Amino acid sequence: MLNGIRIIEFEALGPAPFASMMLAELGAEVITIHRANAATTPAKSDASLLDTAKKSIVLDLKSTADVALAKALVQSSDALIEGMRPGVMERLGLGPSDIHAIAPKVIYGRMTGWGQSGPRALQAGHDLNYISLSGAAWYASNPTEAPFTPPTLVGDIGGGALYLVIGVLAGILNARETGKGCVVDAAIVDGSAHMMNLLMSLNALGGLSETRGQSMLDGPHWSRTYACADGKFMSVQCLEPKFYQEFLTCLKLEHDPKFAQQFNAKEWPVLTARLAGVFATESQSYWTSVFAGTDACVAPVLSPQQAQSDPHIADRHIWHDQGGHLRAALAPRFSNWTPHGAGVIPEKDAHRDEIIQDLHTKGLL
Numbered sequence: 001m002l003n004g005i006r007i008i009e010f011e012a013l014g015p016a017p018f019a020s021m022m023l024a025e026l027g028a029e030v031i032t033i034h035r036a037n038a039a040t041t042p043a044k045s046d047a048s049l050l051d052t053a054k055k056s057i058v059l060d061l062k063s064t065a066d067v068a069l070a071k072a073l074v075q076s077s078d079a080l081i082e083g084m085r086p087g088v089m090e091r092l093g094l095g096p097s098d099i100h101a102i103a104p105k106v107i108y109g110r111m112t113g114w115g116q117s118g119p120r121a122l123q124a125g126h127d128l129n130y131i132s133l134s135g136a137a138w139y140a141s142n143p144t145e146a147p148f149t150p151p152t153l154v155g156d157i158g159g160g161a162l163y164l165v166i167g168v169l170a171g172i173l174n175a176r177e178t179g180k181g182c183v184v185d186a187a188i189v190d191g192s193a194h195m196m197n198l199l200m201s202l203n204a205l206g207g208l209s210e211t212r213g214q215s216m217l218d219g220p221h222w223s224r225t226y227a228c229a230d231g232k233f234m235s236v237q238c239l240e241p242k243f244y245q246e247f248l249t250c251l252k253l254e255h256d257p258k259f260a261q262q263f264n265a266k267e268w269p270v271l272t273a274r275l276a277g278v279f280a281t282e283s284q285s286y287w288t289s290v291f292a293g294t295d296a297c298v299a300p301v302l303s304p305q306q307a308q309s310d311p312h313i314a315d316r317h318i319w320h321d322q323g324g325h326l327r328a329a330l331a332p333r334f335s336n337w338t339p340h341g342a343g344v345i346p347e348k349d350a351h352r353d354e355i356i357q358d359l360h361t362k363g364l365l
Helices: 015-025 044-051 064-075 096-102 127-134 153-178 188-195 197-205 241-250 265-279 284-291 311-315 352-361
Strands: 006-010 029-035 055-059 079-082 107-112 182-187 223-227 233-237 298-301 319-322 325-328
Touching: 006 015, 006 064, 015 029, 015 044, 015 079, 015 107, 015 153, 029 064, 055 064, 055 352, 064 096, 064 352, 079 153, 096 107, 107 153, 127 153, 127 188, 153 182, 153 188, 182 188, 188 197, 223 265, 233 284, 284 298
Parallel strands: 006 029, 006 079, 029 055, 079 107, 107 182
Antiparallel strands: 223 233, 233 298, 319 325
């Protein structure tokens, strides 16, 4: 889908390489500049999965010659992606003004937690910090529990990497029309707040309260997970009355007057406790069979490994093994294009000769 687009990625952690991996999986040519003598991290083996479908060259960005090589690479590209703290690329002589002086059409994609400006811009932080400050973690648990979300998903990936992908692609389209590049300031604190707009739209329906546990999606007995007899969990979220009625019918509770009060917030704690007692009587597999094929909006809570065996997940080939690592297939899907497998994870510096020869051919070296 992105054939003909070249992206230069400066090695970083987390959302920036995820964004460039997604662009590579969509068909863009992504060249990763891996740092010479980069510090080894505990997750180094897993992080290599984010190099899928990319090309690699190792450069020492403290070397004048290698910085010149990096600039030549950027001149040959449509966009670059970097995930350094604000000011680092400028100190290396690779900031936006340095790049746009030699490549005015290039899109300069910047991935940070706090953004390029603001009182926290130079502070350290992680996913949970960004989404906590932005408001995105506020409804992220049952009301009596401390807010917590699945690590990296809401912030690093949702509010960070995916917004960077959108920004880079939008910038490329604009540059093709105007001939001018731009800087994309993709901050996790921005993106995670923006994602809240869907939830904030419930304000117009009277369904959102600042008090945790009193909103349509974080308080009701019909919008949460329940523990089963085997210690596993089932998820329930039957918001619409017709789906809620089907849920009650599956549990043989359709004639219970208390459960008939679906939107009575005063009853939610009591009904939650009752449902907790019901689900605790049987195993996850039992409840999965009870709700199978219904519109009750109930599904088991599975680990990625367990999800691999689910009939629906298996039918869509969502999870698969790649070199001993479990990974998910590219999303979204296209009617006119199928990705060619998951791509190869390159060794660092594997494409040096090819990359340098290409730059010579283009007259950039």
